[in-house]
Amino acid sequence: MDIVVENLTKKYGAQRAVDNISFRVKTGEILGFLGPNGAGKTTTMKAIATYLTPNEGDIHVGNFSIYENPDEIKKNIGYLPENNPLYNDMPVIDYLKFVAALQGIEKGRIREKILHMINTCGLEGEKHKKIGELSKGYRQRVGLAQALIHDPQVLILDEPTSGLDPNQIVEIRELIKKIGREKTVILSSHILAEVEATCDRILIINKGKIVADGTSRDLRKQSEGHEILRVKIEEGDKNEIFKALQGLNTIGMVDFMKKDETAFEIQTKPGLSSRREVFNLCVGKGWILTEMTPIETKLEDIFRELTMN
């Protein structure tokens, strides 16, 4: 099921939390929703999950509109809200039973569904504990289990890995990837590495507007103006090397690396490459080039560039 968001606007008082955004998520795609706090990620997801009514615009999930068939959307969506709210006084298994019944799963199949979810989400040892007694990682799994129990076509996950330890993050990520193959998934996060690792496509929003949309490679390309190299040159006077490097006409800027006396960071002029020039220079002068590493523009930098004004 595709998700189509058209001209969605949501105001809180005078403030526009989401300002006229449109996008489409295709079946089988995992979309990463990135943005600083308060950018409108959660609001958008709540609107897709039919919890919030937008001021303007429409959302379709499959053929259903949030205005006309909210119940059909609710049946086809698995939603994990921010902070993963759960009934703390209920045992895991009772809670899953409750959710399964609400989702309209036939009585005879509830048991089988619950067992399946307990296996998929690794809750075997905790199924009789009260949710309030679980650690954060297991709570998160219960949150995922309740979102997945009716085998929804669409998954909306709001910060599914927040507050987890690194091992748990990897596990949940794998789980999402595994489940996400046949489903349409939107997940939000402000951890960039996570989005890069899990998602096929990234959508960055800031102040309620979409500022970037594409794969992580696309985004990199967009902001890649110039090549950055880290080089290490030995057997020479560092000031002399510095001057010689700056003399090369492809090079825009040279910087000492702080810790290492023999290492430099070179920024090439836009559209050019200076790897050959640097090599030839060293050969000519008899210096020894021990390292040359192209530095990739990090997603963090792109993110900062797009969201800081």
Add this chain to the structure above:
Amino acid sequence: MRAIWTITMRELQSFFDSLMAYIMLIAFLGFSGFFTWLFGADVFFVKQASLQSFFSIAYWTLFFFIPALTMRQFAEENRSGTLELLLTKPVSDWQVVLGKFLSTLVLILIALALTLPYYITVASIGPIDHGAVWSGYLGLILMSAAYISIGIFTSSISNNQIVSYLLALFIGIFFQIIFSLLSSNFGGFIGEVLSFLSVSTHFDSISRGVVDTKDLLFFLSLIFLGLILTEANLAKKRL
């Protein structure tokens, strides 16, 4: 229908899991039993085979206990955010409201059912007006339902359980006693209106054994009003 029942069962379970239900049952049976059998204008003092003394004490104990049961229902879900999860499941706001309403009503019905031995005992001591007993129970059930819907409404207003408890008592006390006190001060039309608005007027007439449509209409409209305001409150949160 199944969704409503699912929610009702979960709420009931949570009443029993949190001991709330047991505390309420024991306190209710304790209070009403003490004043029906042992103290004050009890059955032996009145020297009549009637449950009037039970009904008048239950009238007050339920008034204080019901908001304590309903205060949690939406306030807690609001505070912890589980309401969002519940409302994004394929259930309507109405189903959620009715499910919660019914769960408290079922608990009150259990409490009242446990007082049936009082009835049996009194009936075995002397001649009892069976009609009056049953309509007395009907009065208690209708009154409870009305206060439950007020309690659920105040619970949907606030995230804080104490606030919703006090608010329910505050609204409830007008229907419970203030309107009827005021009505005796005002004469004429205003007095009539105030007397009609008072729960005690209708409860007294029902518990005497006279079930009038006017009384039924009063309770049903109070219940409906509370539930519809709760539903409106839920809808407002999503705007």
